[in-house]
Amino acid sequence: MIEVSTDWYLTLAAVLFSIGFIGMMIRKNALIMFMCIELMLNSVNLTFIAASRHFGTIEGQISVFFVLVVAAAEVVVGLAIIVSIFKKQSSASVDLLRSSRG
Amino acid sequence: MLDILLFAVPAGLVILGALIVIFAKNPVHNSMGLVLTLASLAIIYITLNATFVAMVQMLVYAGAVMTLFLFVIMMIGVDKPDQTREEIKGQTLLVSGTLFILIGIISYVVIKSGFKWDLWFPAVDYSLEGTPDLIAGSLFTEWVLPFEMISILLIVATSAAIALAYDTKPKKKI
Numbered sequence: 001m002i003e004v005s006t007d008w009y010l011t012l013a014a015v016l017f018s019i020g021f022i023g024m025m026i027r028k029n030a031l032i033m034f035m036c037i038e039l040m041l042n043s044v045n046l047t048f049i050a051a052s053r054h055f056g057t058i059e060g061q062i063s064v065f066f067v068l069v070v071a072a073a074e075v076v077v078g079l080a081i082i083v084s085i086f087k088k089q090s091s092a093s094v095d096l097l098r099s100s101r102g
Numbered sequence: 103m104l105d106i107l108l109f110a111v112p113a114g115l116v117i118l119g120a121l122i123v124i125f126a127k128n129p130v131h132n133s134m135g136l137v138l139t140l141a142s143l144a145i146i147y148i149t150l151n152a153t154f155v156a157m158v159q160m161l162v163y164a165g166a167v168m169t170l171f172l173f174v175i176m177m178i179g180v181d182k183p184d185q186t187r188e189e190i191k192g193q194t195l196l197v198s199g200t201l202f203i204l205i206g207i208i209s210y211v212v213i214k215s216g217f218k219w220d221l222w223f224p225a226v227d228y229s230l231e232g233t234p235d236l237i238a239g240s241l242f243t244e245w246v247l248p249f250e251m252i253s254i255l256l257i258v259a260t261s262a263a264i265a266l267a268y269d270t271k272p273k274k275k276i
Contacts, residue, residue: 019120054221054226083266
């Protein structure tokens with residue numbers, strides 16, 4: 001009888017993080033890159049909850065709560081930046097952002 | 103058997119949604135893939151006894167954050183196909199080479215250890231149900247300082263978004 005252990009959840013979180021990272025590297029649209037950041041944050045959340053279950057404590061779930069709020073704040077600011085970039089160059093491609101070079 | 107199914111089906115949907123996010127061409131499809139991933143993750147959270155976090159995941163992520171994404175997609179429109187062409191020379195080759203090496207190393211380490219993560223401590227035999235009761239009891243006593251700092255962060259983010267979206271220069275008549 002195979003039992004679903006914490007290892008399985010950690011492997012799933014690792015796969016999800018890798019997919020998010022690959023997407024971050026291969027896509028050039030800023031919106032899609034934001035979605036890939038969300039994927040990576042969610043894989044971290046899954047790790048927290050699996051650890052919370054593994055150790056029988058509630059702190060993992062509270063950490064997830066904080067990660068969620070930080071992700072929401074990040075999305076709000078990031079999307080505002082994307083909209084203002086789009087107003088300037090009418091494209092959301094990050095390759096065209098040469099103007100922000102120092 | 104049932105618990106394996108309850109893990110395998112949402113896990114497959116999570117990976118499917120994540121692949122849709124990074125490979126679909128239309129941004130609306132990408133965001134729908136993200137919704138699929140987030141909803142399946144909520145199911146996994148429920149099987150991990152984190153019911154309150156699962157509900158918050160559905161409301162905040164799959165509800166509010168995805169609505170924000172869709173709003174912005176509708177505002178700036180879907181990508182034109184010529185935007186996918188390469189602007190920086192040799193970028194695709196460099197990125198795919200790096201990714202190939204990285205994924206090779208990670209898969210080697212994971213497969214060599216036989217998908218066993220060295221977790222140091224054995225799993226506890228009781229299970230803690232993540233009810234709002236239990237979470238609030240810890241959040242409002244032990245973790246009240248981070249909780250208050252989160253409120254400051256949200257206010258700063260809101261005012262930053264307003265400042266970014268607000269046009270200071272008057273519009274020129276065309």
